[in-house]
Amino acid sequence: MxxxxxxxxxxxxxxxxxxxxxxxxxxxxxxxxxxxxxxxxxxxxxxxxxxxxxxxxxxxxxxxxxxxxxxxxxxxxxxxxxxxxxxxxxxxxxxxxxxxxxxxxxxxxxxxxQHGPKTLRETSTSEQLSGDECREAMSVMKHSADQPVIKEKMKATFKHRQSMLHDPDQSSGILDDFPRFLDTPGLVGTSMVTFLERVGSAQPFLLCVGQKKSSIQKFYIILDQKAIPCVAQTAVAAFDELFKAHFVFAVSYDEALCNFYTFIQTTVYGIDVxxxxxxxxxxxxxxxxxxxxx
Incomplete structure (x- = not known):
């Protein structure tokens, strides 16, 4: 036909x-x-x-x-x-x-x-904490610099964190309750506080810190006027962390970039295809x- x-x-x-x-x-x-x-x-x-x-x-x-x-x-x-x-x-x-x-x-x-970052995910296979045990684990993370301990406690509080992220009354305080996301090393002289005060409440984006565009020393994910340091040393790897941050914090894609992020989600990462x-x-x-x- x-x-x-x-x-x-x-x-x-x-x-x-x-x-x-x-x-x-x-x-x-x-x-x-x-x-x-x-x-x-x-x-x-x-x-x-x-x-x-x-x-x-x-x-x-x-x-x-x-x-x-x-x-x-x-x-x-x-x-x-x-x-x-x-x-x-x-x-x-x-x-x-x-x-x-x-x-x-x-x-x-x-x-x-509708699937994507805001979809409620299944709990990880590790044992999940609740009640006083969960609050105790969160307190330990706030005052610990031991990465293995932090990683263990983060896994054990995943279900609680997911519950917070999908509760409109609690989601805005996620970085306050889990400040380990915000461990920030020393900066290249930039006034981060001033910058963060001006960015408003836009969707997550990358901040690249360096003397010039061709020489970036550090990448940060900016979310809720806070700077989350990236482990990545390259722009591609930093974007990988930015994309995954949408799922970590259950944040919707920026409206103007929705099609782009959806393509990356389904075609590159194979999520919810x-x-x-x-x-x-x-x-x-x-x-x-x-x-x-x-």
Whole structure:
């Protein structure tokens, strides 16, 4: 069906030519593909095509063009149409054409599973402390510099810390109750206090301290106007710690960077793959990366 539609519509041959040469499609050509197929879909099945028809077109795309398939998704065509959430490039184009499905789209998108840093995680396999024992462990950590002891107590208080992080009344005080996150070595003369007073309450980000950009001596994760020192000595390793800090403290991704972080979460780290709500753009980029020939 997809093959016939592309051969019958103006511009369809150009899509085949580009794919045969590059083994992929540019954003502009992908939009042309979607526009042609949605026009064909509406012409054959009306302005509100049944879900099975939308699925058939989406399946047809990744069958005809295998390199467009997202191997990390359950079926590989969700970025073109996901019947569970109602999202995808085909759905978006249909919405534009129909102009009357905004409320339906919002209603279906809300049902999609939300996974990521704020997801309540399973307790680690180590024995968990509670009550007075938990409070005693927290007190020990506040006054200890013994890293093995701190590591042991942190594992044993994981469940309690998760409970605090998911309680709006307690989450803001997590760094006060667990100050070991804030062990800060001596600085390269920077007024950290002044800097932290100006940053406000933005989402976690990296602070790089050094004489110049090409010579960074220390990396810090800034969270709740506090500086958490990184073990990392390189920008890539520091970003690794920044990303993981979202999960350690159950902090949402910055809205402007949500798609970027979601891509890193599912494609690079493989966290909550298949259950995380992803934009079609994230799935499309993953499909391109998966089919790069090394």
């Amino acid at each position: 997809v093959y016939v539609a592309l051969h019958q519509k103006t511009g369809g041959e150009d899509i085949f030519k580009e794919y045969n040469v590059t083994k992929g499609l540019s954003d502009q050509t992908r939009r042309k593909l979607v526009n042609i197929l949605v026009a064909d879909m509406i012409e054959s099945h009306g302005r509100v095509p049944p879900i099975n028809v939308r699925v058939t077109y989406a399946l047809g795309i990744v069958t005809l063009f295998p390199n467009l398939k997202d191997t990390a998704s359950p079926t590989g065509y969700e970025h073109y149409y996901d019947p569970h959430s109602g999202q995808g490039y085909l759905a978006y184009r249909l919405k534009t054409v129909q102009r009357n499905t905004t409320s339906d789209f919002k209603r279906t998108s809300k049902s999609a599973k 298949g259950t995380t709500k992803e934009s079609p753009r994230v799935k499309e980029i993953r499909a391109k990366v998966d089919h790069i020939e090394v």
